[in-house]
Structure formats: C-alpha cells, structure tokens
Amino acid sequence: MTKLTQARVALNKCISGRARSNAAINLRLALLLQTRQADANEADTLGLHKGASVHSCDGLSFADKQSIAIFRSFFPADTFPQQTEFLKQHQSITKILHKVGINDYTRACTRISAQLADTTYALHLQLRQGAPFIRSEWLNIGPKNQPVEYGLAWFYGERITITLDGV
Numbered sequence: 282m283t284k285l286t287q288a289r290v291a292l293n294k295c296i297s298g299r300a301r302s303n304a305a306i307n308l309r310l311a312l313l314l315q316t317r318q319a320d321a322n323e324a325d326t327l328g329l330h331k332g333a334s335v336h337s338c339d340g341l342s343f344a345d346k347q348s349i350a351i352f353r354s355f356f357p358a359d360t361f362p363q364q365t366e367f368l369k370q371h372q373s374i375t376k377i378l379h380k381v382g383i384n385d386y387t388r389a390c391t392r393i394s395a396q397l398a399d400t401t402y403a404l405h406l407q408l409r410q411g412a413p414f415i416r417s418e419w420l421n422i423g424p425k426n427q428p429v430e431y432g433l434a435w436f437y438g439e440r441i442t443i444t445l446d447g448v
Contacts, residue, residue, distance in 0.1 A: 308343040309352070309372040314365050316358050323355050326420055327428045334358035338368050341405060342434070348406045349440050354432040361429075374421075374430060383423045386430075392418045393443070396435065406437045413438035 319327065319335040327335065335355045342350040354374065356364045360381075367377045378386060396414040403410040414435045421430040436443075 309340055310343070311338050311340040311368060313337070313339040314368050316365060319355070323431060326431045327355065327357050329357055329359075336361065336364040336368070338365075344440075347440065348437075350434045350436045351402060351405055352432065352434040354430055356430055357428065360427070378423075378429060383429050386421045386423050389420045389422045389426075389428075394418075395438070398435075398437075402435055406435075408437055408439075415441070415443065417443075 314336070316334055316336050319329055319333050321331075323329075323335055324331060324333055327333075329335070336358050337356075338352075338354045340352055341348050342352055358364070364377065364381065367380045378384075394416045396416050398406070398408060398410055398412045398414055400410055402408075402414065403412065415438050417432075417434045417436065419430075419432050420428055421432070423429045
C-alpha cells in the first residue's frame with residue numbers, strides 16, 4: 282500500500298468520526314469542467330509556463346448522502362489532453378490518472394488551514410454562513426516527480442475529523 286493510499290484510508294475511516302469502509306466519500310459530483318488558461322498560482326504549482334492550459338474540475342463530495350466538501354482539481358492540459366472526458370466518466374481521481382498512464386502517484390505536499398464559510402460555500406454544504414471550514418491544498422506527483430494534480434478542498438469542520446498518522 283502506498284503512502285497516499287494509506288493517507289486516504291485514514292481519512293476515509295475518520296470521516297463522520299467513526300470507522301468506515303474505504304468508500305466513505307461515496308460520491309463526487311462535478312459541477313464545472315473546463316479547459317482554460319492557468320492562473321499564475323496554478324501554473325507555478327503545476328510547473329507550467331505562463332499561458333499554459335489546465336483542465337479544471339469543481340464539485341462537491343458527499344458521504345452518507347450529506348455534502349461534506351467542495352473540491353477543485355487542476356490537471357496540466359498538455360500532459361493529459363483527454364482528461365475532461367475521463368472526468369465526465371469517473372469520480373475517482375486515481376482511476377482517471379490510471380486512464381492516462383499514471384499508475385501510481387504520491388502526495389508531494391499538503392497544506393491545511395482554517396476558514397469561515399462565505400454565502401456560496403454555506404449554500405453548497407448546507408451550513409450556516411460563518412461556519413468553520415478546513416481548507417486543504419495539495420500537489421500530487423507522478424513516478425517521474427512530474428505534477429499530475431493540484432487540488433483544493435474545503436471540508437465542513439463539524440462533519441469530519443482528519444487524522445494524520447506518522448507525520
């Protein structure tokens with residue numbers, strides 16, 4: 282089991298504060314799929330040149346039929362030209378990366394911070410404005426240390442627990 286898989290299993294078991302199967306986040310709903318020019322931060326994080334394109338996917342994650350997170354993922358468009366088609370067909374980033382030949386990848390870094398929900402986030406996650414959020418920002422790299430996904434997620438702090446083991 283890779284370190285990334287171990288981290289996912291730990292996160293899945295901690296969602297809702299109880300031991301669960303590996304399918305705790307049992308639905309990802311894509312709200313917006315697009316290919317566009319990367320902004321400066323996205324290009325820098327993914328190691329792209331200015332003006333490069335990214336595929337972006339914005340959506341919601343659910344567990345036990347309840348929204349628990351808003352996510353945003355970015356993929357280098359030149360590296361993965363068919364990524365938006367795969368994003369339409371699959372909910373699993375791991376399966377999508379397998380489709381484009383990335384059979385294993387590693388979480389290079391993760392940043393975790395706290396925020397308060399604005400009106401849009403509150404509406405999507407069915408919570409009150411100003412409720413606590415856990416913001417996670419990460420970079421996944423492929424076997425040749427090439428960036429394969431840059432992502433952000435905003436978890437509703439009262440619905441999940443994140444446990445980091447071996448850190």
